[in-house]
Amino acid sequence: MLDTSMTVTVRAVNGQHAEVAIAGEIDMSTEMKLRTSLVELVEQGAKEIVVDLADVTFLDSSGLRGLIEVVRLDAHLTLRHMQPAVRTVFDIVSIPALTIED
Amino acid sequence: MSEAAGNIEPIRPDTDEFLLAIRRAEESEARAAALIHALQQTLIPPTPPHVPGLDVAAVYRPAVGEVGGDFYDVFEVADGDWCVVIGDVSGKGTDAAIVTSTARHVVRSSALRHPEPSDLLRVLNAALVEHPTTRFCTVALVRLRSRDGVWVAALTSGGHPFPILTRHGSATKLGKPGSLLGLFHNVEFHDVSIKLAKGDALVLYTDGVVEGRNDADEFYGEDRLQHVLTGPAISAQTMADQAVADVMAFQSSQARDDIALVVIRNP
Numbered sequence: 001m002l003d004t005s006m007t008v009t010v011r012a013v014n015g016q017h018a019e020v021a022i023a024g025e026i027d028m029s030t031e032m033k034l035r036t037s038l039v040e041l042v043e044q045g046a047k048e049i050v051v052d053l054a055d056v057t058f059l060d061s062s063g064l065r066g067l068i069e070v071v072r073l074d075a076h077l078t079l080r081h082m083q084p085a086v087r088t089v090f091d092i093v094s095i096p097a098l099t100i101e102d
Numbered sequence: 103m104s105e106a107a108g109n110i111e112p113i114r115p116d117t118d119e120f121l122l123a124i125r126r127a128e129e130s131e132a133r134a135a136a137l138i139h140a141l142q143q144t145l146i147p148p149t150p151p152h153v154p155g156l157d158v159a160a161v162y163r164p165a166v167g168e169v170g171g172d173f174y175d176v177f178e179v180a181d182g183d184w185c186v187v188i189g190d191v192s193g194k195g196t197d198a199a200i201v202t203s204t205a206r207h208v209v210r211s212s213a214l215r216h217p218e219p220s221d222l223l224r225v226l227n228a229a230l231v232e233h234p235t236t237r238f239c240t241v242a243l244v245r246l247r248s249r250d251g252v253w254v255a256a257l258t259s260g261g262h263p264f265p266i267l268t269r270h271g272s273a274t275k276l277g278k279p280g281s282l283l284g285l286f287h288n289v290e291f292h293d294v295s296i297k298l299a300k301g302d303a304l305v306l307y308t309d310g311v312v313e314g315r316n317d318a319d320e321f322y323g324e325d326r327l328q329h330v331l332t333g334p335a336i337s338a339q340t341m342a343d344q345a346v347a348d349v350m351a352f353q354s355s356q357a358r359d360d361i362a363l364v365v366i367r368n369p
Contacts, residue, residue: 028193060359061240061261061309062171062192064282072285085321093240093261094279094290 006030008037011052018046023055031066038070047075054081059089071097141199150176150364153184155248157367159338161346163357165310170360171198171239172308175206177213182248185213185222188306188364189241190262201237201284204229209243219243219258220291223283227260230284238284242277242306246298246366253298253368258291263312266305266328267296268335273328276304303341303367305331310359314349322352338365 006024013019018041026034041049049070053059059067071077078099082090090100150158153176164170171191179185187209191198208229209222216222222243230239240262246255257265257276264277276296281289298304307327314322330348335341342365349361 058313060313061190061282064261065192065238068282068285092259092264092277092279094281096286096288 006033008034010037010041013041013044013046016045016047017050018048019050019052021052021055025058026056026063026066027058027060028062031063034063034066035069038067039073042070042073042075048078049075050078050080052080053083053086056086057083059086061089061093064089064093068095068098071095141196144203151178153178153246153366155182155251155368156184156246156253157338157369158186158365159342159367160362160364161342162363163346163350163361165194165357165360170194171202171237172310172360172362173202173206174306174362174364175209176364177210179213179245184246185209186244186246186306186364186366187241188243188262188308188362189239190308190310190360190362191239192237197235198237201230201233201235201239204233205239205241205283213245217245218293219245219256220280220293223258223260223280223291224289227281227283227289228287231287233284235284238282240309241283244304244306244366254295255298255304255366256293256295257304258293260289260291263307263309263324266307266331268303268305268328268331268341269299269301271332273332275324298366298368300368303331303335303338303365305341305345305363305365307345307363308360310357310361311345311349311363313359314353314357314361316352317354322349326352335367337369338367341365341367 009021011019011021076097080101150160174188176186189205191201208226212225216225241260242262242265244255244257259277260280261282264275267274267276276294278292280291312322312324312327330345342363
């Protein structure tokens with residue numbers, strides 16, 4: 001499937017800390033690309049990943065998978081700058097090792 | 103000309119083979135589509151069973167092409183004790199369909215021993231975590247019990263859009279955030295109980311309903327859904343049909359995700 005509607009930019013990697021910015025739509029067609037990018041960071045040693053979602057316009061339950069796979073790998077995830085429509089997804093789900101910041 | 107024709111001649115068998123290959127591909131695609139349709143029929147109960155004392159209806163619209171991950175089930179646990187479950191397995195295709203069918207079987211076979219909806223989701227989560235697939239799902243589950251003619255609904259959500267209660271022309275979301283199923287061993291689910299009085303309706307749906315988009319890229323959203331559900335209702339079927347018609351009209355009948363919606367009404 002096409003995944004042109006989402007980009008993942010690694011802004012900084014500093015030891016166990018990584019910062020990533022995502023833009024576009026996170027759904028079934030793009031989540032695998034996101035998952036791969038984040039898992040790669042964990043494999044390279046990242047344990048704290050900060051994800052800036054300011055430019056994410058859509059996230060559905062299938063897309064969640066792309067974000068939370070790293071939580072299963074014992075990394076801590078911080079999600080920042082979510083647009084209201086994206087944030088509603090987290091109003092109905094509780095995920096361990098996840099921090100949400102404005 | 104005859105020389106040119108002579109040159110073309112040897113190409114013909116290839117062309118025939120090419121056409122044959124196309125026909126084979128088309129036939130195989132048609133078989134796959136028929137298989138998908140058959141599979142879907144086994145996963146989705148075409149109409150919910152008759153629940154004595156309640157009015158229950160459901161609508162399911164798969165996204166075009168593949169077996170979707172949405173499912174629902176309505177079944178009797180004991181006399182005056184019913185279970186309604188709706189869920190959304192991540193992804194599509196046969197792998198998602200296997201998880202869908204596993205989820206339905208686990209819920210059906212464990213409902214009697216686990217009367218609390220949150221307990222039942224814990225059992226389902228354990229089964230899905232053990233399952234070889236890497237897919238996960240969101241589930242909302244309602245247990246309906248009738249005592250002396252009074253219906254009480256206990257419900258829980260595992261990362262699924264909260265059920266909507268409609269009462270006297272207003273709509274309320276019911277539920278507390280819960281875990282996604284099939285990913286983690288440690289999960290949390292919470293039960294919420296309400297009395298389902300005469301005229302009340304509980305509406306369960308999947309996110310394909312509210313995530314429908316129009317040409318201006320706007321989402322259908324919960325507000326529109328709540329608005330259409332609080333119109334004058336004659337039956338559960340009317341409510342379900344009106345809601346889905348509104349969702350489909352909003353996105354000019356181009357649903358990019360599955361849509362499933364179940365209405366449980368106390369008539």
